Each structure stands twice: as structure tokens, then as C-alpha cells.
Amino acid sequence: MNIINKIDKLEELGEDKIFGIVNEYKDDERDCKINLAIGVLVDDNKLFKFNVVKNEEDKCKTHGYLSISGNSNFTKLHYELVTGNKYTDELVYQTLSGTGAISLAAKVLNMLDYKDIYLPSSTWTNHNNIFKSNNFNINYYDYITKPRLDNDKLLESLSKVKNSLVLFQSCCHNPTGVDIENDTWDKIVELMKQNNNIVIIDNAYQGLVSGNLDEDNYSIKKFISEKIPSFICSSHAKNFGLYGQRIGGLIINIDNKKLNNYVKKIIRSEYSSPPYFGSSIVENILSNDDKYKLWAKEVYGQVIKLKKIRVHLYTKLRQNGIMWYDIMNTNGLFYQTNLGIEQIKKLKIKYGIYMLENGRINLAALNLDNMSYFVNSVKKILK
Ligand code: LMR
Secondary structure, three states, X not given: OOHHHHHHHOOOOXXXXXXXXXXXXXXXXXXXXXXXXXXXXXXXXXXXXXXXXXXXXXXXXXXXXOOOOOOHHHHHHHHHHHHOXXXXXXXXXXXXHHHHHHHHHHHHHHHOOOOEEEEEOOOOHHHHHHHHHOOOEEEEEOOOOOOOOOHHHHHHHHHOOOOOEEEEEOOOOOOOOOOOXXXXXXXXXXXHXXXXXXXXXXXXXXXXXXXXXXXXXXXXXXXXXXXOOXXXXXXXXXXXXXXXXXXXXXXXXXXXXXXXXXXXXHHHHHOOOOXXXXXXXXXXXXXXXXXXXXXXXXXXXXXXXXXXXXXXXXXXXXXXXXXXXXXXXXXXXXXXXXXXXXXXXXXXXXXXXXXXOOOEEEHHHOOOOOHHHHHHHHHHHHX
């Protein structure tokens, strides 16, 4: 069989569930269109840029190679930001943002012959892609968030998972915006320990719940202090606005240095070494007290803005008889509406409002100018 026949035999595959919608949005020529599909911070209908990041852009001079595990100043500072601990000689790798960190974790675990992964029943669509393409059997634990997180179901389903891999999201749960409370994290950590599980933590939004970088990582600190084998996968796409620079990190909380050269071998064969430019921006900010403070203030500013958007939206919806009460219990960029697939299609076709098929909207893309249009459009499609 030649390659053309082989391609013909493949099943038709749709576009990516997030980037595909963004492409449709780009092609839409209507002025009224709103892109609520992708998770980015927005200011005045444009991508939000941190001032403190802007100020560093001209200071990063070299185009030389980084080492396989990345910029060592960056990885040290990254470790300290994510875990709240001083770096000594833990296993840390600069990765191609959060996706790259999860994908690297999947490859390492694959090499160690793990076959099963448990994901939250509602999760970021790309978690499925990453683990499927690394040949894992995908299972789900209950993450039921309407009208609020069902802790009993969550803990009950996790109690059945043994000797396996479990993925959690540290904060600003994607797509629901509904997070696990600290006392439930304590119980989860105990369960993971009793059941001999390994955890993978997706930490893509640190800082964007409370504005306090050292508060949003409660679960990570707990998994580390309780010595749960953990793969902590963090992104600096949102909390530094470095989306396209692909800056993130993988921390492997396992005390066995033999793994190091194996991880580096995987990196070398996948992409050789990570990008320099964005890592030096993060390094410059995290290593300087004044810049750090400015950055943390800007992160906090985004949190306040997201809270205001929630209040405005909730109020406006209520005035129009639409009761999305649970918006106020959500964190970060996202809220998952109850809208069905036909209603979501109508919003797109009739009103140019683009959101994910699973009902997720990015609240950061709403503002005082487009909010009434959004609410009125929702009202019309609900009739
Ligand atoms: C999202 O969920 O919209 C973002 O994390 C972007 C992405 O890569 O999917």
C-alpha cells in the first residue's frame, strides 16, 4: 500500500476543539464578533500585555542554544515560584509551556511502563490528546461542578484509583472555573498516598485565583511536603502573557537522579533544547525584587478585573431573567455555561459569538462594550 492509500484509510479528523474555533472566528468578517473560545487575558479587545514583561523585551540579547534542560537561572526561579521552596538540586526542566511539560511527563511515564491515566471527568480538551497520542488508556474520575463541586463523588471515585496516574489541575480549573478547596486537597493527598498513586499536576494559572502567587499553589506544596511522587507541569503563558514564547516547566518530585539523563534524552530527541527569549524575560523578573513586585501587582490587577467581569455579567444576566448563579463561585478565566450544542452553534452563526462546544466561555474577553451584546444574544437563543 502506498502512502496515499494509507492516508485515504485514515478516519476523517476534525479541527482542534479550541484552535479550530479561533480560526473560524478569524475568518468571520462581522464587526460584532466576540472570541470567547480561547483562554487568554484580554485588554481592550486585544491580548493583554504585562508592562513589566514589555520592559524586558529589549534586554534579551543572545540567540545561542540553551542546555537541554533549559535556562538554569530560569529553572531555579521557576521551581521556587511553583513550590514555594528553596531550590537545591531537584529535577526541573524548562519546557514548551504547560502542554510541553505534560507531554514530557507523559513520555517519561510511558518509558517507565505506566499505561493508565485518570483525568477529571471534565477537563481541558488537550489532556485527552496528549495522553492518547502517548498510548495511555484514559479513565476519568468524577469532577461534577453543577451546581457546585461534588466533593463526595470526587473523593469516592478517587478512592477507587490505585497504583495509577492521576491528573489534577492546581487552580482555575479548565473548563469549569470550579476549584478544589484546601480541605478537600488535604483528603486527596491522603488518598493518593494510601493508594500509591502518582500525580500529574497541571498548573497553568498560578496567581489568577487570588492574585497571590503563594496561595494558588496550595495543592502543589501539599503533594511535595507529603512526598507524593509528582510531575508538576506549569505554564507561564497566562501569568506572564508569554503565550507564543512557549515558556513553562516540569518539576519531577521524585528523589532519584538516575532519571535525569533519561528525561534529557527524551527532550533531545523531541526538540533538542527549549527557547531562550521568553525564559530570560521570566528570569529577569523573578530575580529582581522590584520587578517581581510590579509583576505580582499586575497579576493581581487581572484577578480584580476578572472578578468585576463576573459581577457585571451575573448582574446583567439576572436583569434579563437568566440565572447563571454559579458564575460567582468560579475562578480564573473560565465559566462553563449550560448551553447546548445547538444553542452554541446559533450564537456563532447568528451573532458571531464564538465559544467552545463544551459550553466554556473565556470571561476575560468580555468587557463593558460587548457585555450587553453577549447577554442579549444569549437571551435570544434561549427563547
Ligand atoms: C485554552 O484552554 O484555551 C488555552 O489553554 C489554550 C490552549 O492551548 O488550549
